[in-house]
Amino acid sequence: MKKCLTAIILICVLHISINAFYKVEKFYLSNGLTVLLSPDENTGAACVLVYHKTGARDDPQSLKGATHLYRNLMLLGTRNLDPLDRKLFVEKSGGVSNRKVNYDNSVFYQVIPATELNHALWLESERLTSLNLTDQAINFIKNSDYRRIYNMINSHVNFEANKEVKSIVFEDTVYQIPEYGSPEEIRSFNNREIKKLYANFRNPEEIILVIAGNFDIEGIKKLVNRHFAGLPSREAVNKKYTLAGPRGKYVYKNWLRSNVAQQFSMYGIRAPSKFDDDHLYFNFIRYYLADERISKLEKMMNRKNKLKVTIHSEYTNHFESNALIIKISTTDKTALQTAKFILNKELNALAARPLSQSELRMTKSLMEIDFKKDMAVLEKKCLIIAENVHLFGNLDFEKNYIDRIRNITSYDIMKISKNYLRKSNRVILNVHPQ
Numbered sequence: 180m181k182k183c184l185t186a187i188i189l190i191c192v193l194h195i196s197i198n199a200f201y202k203v204e205k206f207y208l209s210n211g212l213t214v215l216l217s218p219d220e221n222t223g224a225a226c227v228l229v230y231h232k233t234g235a236r237d238d239p240q241s242l243k244g245a246t247h248l249y250r251n252l253m254l255l256g257t258r259n260l261d262p263l264d265r266k267l268f269v270e271k272s273g274g275v276s277n278r279k280v281n282y283d284n285s286v287f288y289q290v291i292p293a294t295e296l297n298h299a300l301w302l303e304s305e306r307l308t309s310l311n312l313t314d315q316a317i318n319f320i321k322n323s324d325y326r327r328i329y330n331m332i333n334s335h336v337n338f339e340a341n342k343e344v345k346s347i348v349f350e351d352t353v354y355q356i357p358e359y360g361s362p363e364e365i366r367s368f369n370n371r372e373i374k375k376l377y378a379n380f381r382n383p384e385e386i387i388l389v390i391a392g393n394f395d396i397e398g399i400k401k402l403v404n405r406h407f408a409g410l411p412s413r414e415a416v417n418k419k420y421t422l423a424g425p426r427g428k429y430v431y432k433n434w435l436r437s438n439v440a441q442q443f444s445m446y447g448i449r450a451p452s453k454f455d456d457d458h459l460y461f462n463f464i465r466y467y468l469a470d471e472r473i474s475k476l477e478k479m480m481n482r483k484n485k486l487k488v489t490i491h492s493e494y495t496n497h498f499e500s501n502a503l504i505i506k507i508s509t510t511d512k513t514a515l516q517t518a519k520f521i522l523n524k525e526l527n528a529l530a531a532r533p534l535s536q537s538e539l540r541m542t543k544s545l546m547e548i549d550f551k552k553d554m555a556v557l558e559k560k561c562l563i564i565a566e567n568v569h570l571f572g573n574l575d576f577e578k579n580y581i582d583r584i585r586n587i588t589s590y591d592i593m594k595i596s597k598n599y600l601r602k603s604n605r606v607i608l609n610v611h612p613q
Contacts, residue, residue: 201217201219201554201560201577202217202218203215203216203217203564203574204216204217204396205568205574206400208383208403208404208407208408208410209408209412210383210384210407210408210410210411210412211383211384211412211413211415212383212384212386212388212407212410213386213387213388213568214387214388214389214390214400214403215387215388215389215390215564215565215568215574216389216390216391216394216396216399216400217389217390217391217392217560217561217564218391218392218393218394218395218396219391219392219393220393221393222293222392222393222557223292223293223393224274224290224291224292224293224392224393224557225290225291225292225293225295225296225299225390225391225392225393225394225557226288226289226290226291226389226390226391226392226557226558226560226561227288227289227291227296227299227300227303227388227389227390228286228287228288228388228389228390228391228558228561228562228565229286229287229288229303229306229307229386229387229388229389230284230285230286230386230387230388230389230561230562230565230566230569231284231285231286231287231379231380231385231386232284232385232386232387232416232418232569233246233284233285233379233380233382233385233416234246234280234281234282234283234284234285234358235247235280235281235282235358235359235360236282236283236353237379238360238376239372241372242368242369242372242373242376243356243360243361243364244357244358244359244360244361244364244365244368245360245368245372245373245376246280246285246358246376246379247280247324247358247359247360248317248320248321248324248365248368248373249280249285249376249377249380250278250279250280250285251320251323251324252310252312252316252317252320252373253278253287253306253310253380254266254278255310255311255312255313255316256311257305257306257308257309257310257311258305258308258309258311259305259309260302260305265302265305265306268298268302269289269291269299269302272291272292272295272298273291273292274289274290274291274292274295274299275289275290276288276289276290277558280358281358281496281497282353282354282358282497282498283497283498283499284566284569285380286562286565287303287306288558288561288562289302289303290557290558293392293393293394296390296392296394296399296402297402300402300403300406300407301406303388303406304406304407304409304410307380307381307386307407307410308381308409308410310377312373312374312377314370317370317373317374318370321365321366321368322366324359324362324365325362325365325366328359328362328365329362332362334438336436336438336439336610337443337506340434340443340445340608340610341445341493341504342357343432343608344445344446344447344502344504344606344608345357345447345495345502345504347430347447347606348426348447348448348449348502348606349423349449349500349502350426351423352421352423352499352500353499354495354497354499354500378413381410381411381413382413382415382416383407383410383411383412383413384412384413384414384415384416385415385416386410387565387568387569388403388407389561389562389564389565390403390561391557391560391561391564392557420452420454420498420499421499422451422452422454422455422499422500423449423452423499423500424451424598425449425598425599425601425603425604426449426603426604426606427603427604428603429602429603429604429605429606430605430606430607431607431609432607432608432609433608433609433610433611434608434609434610434611435611435612435613436610436611436612436613437612437613439610439611439612439613441489441508441509441510442508442509442510442512442515442609442610442611442612443506443507443508443509443515443609443610444506444507444508444515444518444519444607444608444609444610445504445505445506445607445608445610446503446504446505446506446507446522446605446606446607447502447503447504447605447606447607447608448502448503448504448505448599448600448604448605448606449500449501449502449599449604450465450494450495450500450501450502450503450599451500451501451595451599452497452498452499452500452501453496453497453498453501453570454498454499454570456583457595457598457599458501459580459583459584459587460587460591460592460594460595461501461503461595461599462494462546463542463543463546463587463591463592464503464529464592464595464596464600465492465494465503466542466545466546467529467534467538467542467592468492468505468525469490469492469503469505470492470545472545473541473542473545474490475525475538476490476505476521476522476525477490479521479525480507480517480518480521480522484517484521486509486511486514486517486518487509487511487514488507488508488509488511488514488515488518489507489508489509490505490506490507491505491506491508492504492505492506498570505522507519507522519607526596526600526605527600529592529593529596529600530593530596530597530600530601531593532593533589533590533592533593534589534592539587539588539589539592543584543585543587546584547581547584547585550580550581550584551581554577563576564576
C-alpha cells in the first residue's frame, strides 16, 4: 500500500512539474491600486479577486468584530445595483463568487467566463465606490451574525472548545480575540462607526486587484483603468507585524459537558508566522502527522493499535502566528488515553530522531502536489499571488516555494520540532460527557 502510494505521488509530481511556471505582471494605477495579471490562454474562464490589506486586526478597540460584518455588508446594493443583482449576474453567467474576511485581510472574488470580464470588473468597482450602507441593512446583519455565533457557541461544544483552545494558544497576540469579536457586543455596535470602516475597503493603496485567466493584457489594462482609476487616492497605512514565537507555558484543562456525544481531547500548538521560514517546515509537520493520505497518527492509532478513534486537524493561516489544532474523539475512555499517549510520543519523536527517507520524500511530494493543484484553480491561484505580493512583494514566488519544499531535510524538521513541539508550547483540553 505504502509503495503504491509513493509511486502514485511521484508520477503526479513528474506530470505536474512539466508545466511551465505561471507568469505574473504587476502595474499600478495613479491612485496607488496594485494590479496583478496572470494570463492563461488554456482556459475559457477568468477570476477577478479583490484583496484588501485590511482585516479584523484593524478594528478599533471599541469595535472588535465590526470588520467581520463586511463579509455580508459588501453584498448589499449599490448606486446602480440591487442587493441580489451581483449574485444573479454571476450565477446566470455560469460563474461562482465568494468572500472571506480574516484577521489579516479580506477577499472577494468572482470566477466567470472570460467573455464577462468587463462586467465582473464593473461589479467589483461598484462595491468599492457606492455601497448602500443603510441602518436597516446593518441592523439586520448585526442581528443575523449575533444569532449565528451565539447558537454556535452554545449548541456546538466543538466550536466552544476550538474557541477556548485558540484563545490560549494565541494569548498576547492579535489573534486571541475571535475575528467576529464578542457576540454580546455585536448588536450594540454604533452604525455610524461601522459605516466609517467602509473607508478601509476603499483605499486603493490597501487593495491588490488580481486577474487570472484567458484575457489580452493590454485590453485588460484599459478595462482596469476604466473601472478603478476613479477611486480617490489615499495615504498608505503603515502596518507593523509582530512575529510571535512558541509559548512558554503548558496548559492542561478538563471540561464536563452535557451535550457531548463523544469524549475528545483537543491539542493546540502554536506555530510560526507566515513571515518566518520555519512556517514551511511546520507545514511539513502538519502534513506528516495529520494529513489523511499519509497521517502518522492514523497509522499508529488506528491501523497499528486498532483504537478506532477519529482524528481531525486544523491549521490556521495567519500572518504573525499560527496554530495546529488536533482533535481526537472516541466513545472509549481507555482508547482516548492510549491515543493521547501515542500523540505525545510522536510529537517528542519528531524532535529526537530523523525521519526516514521514504517519509521525508512522501510528505514533500504531497506538499508540492497540493501547491500545484491550488495554482491550477483560478481563485486559489489569485489568492496565493495576492498574499505573496502583500507579504513579500514577490512575483517569482512559485519556483522559489517549490525549491524550498524539495530542499527540506530531516535536520530542518528536528530543529523546528525542538522549538515548537516541546511540552511548554502545548495546550490540551479534554472534554468529557457529564
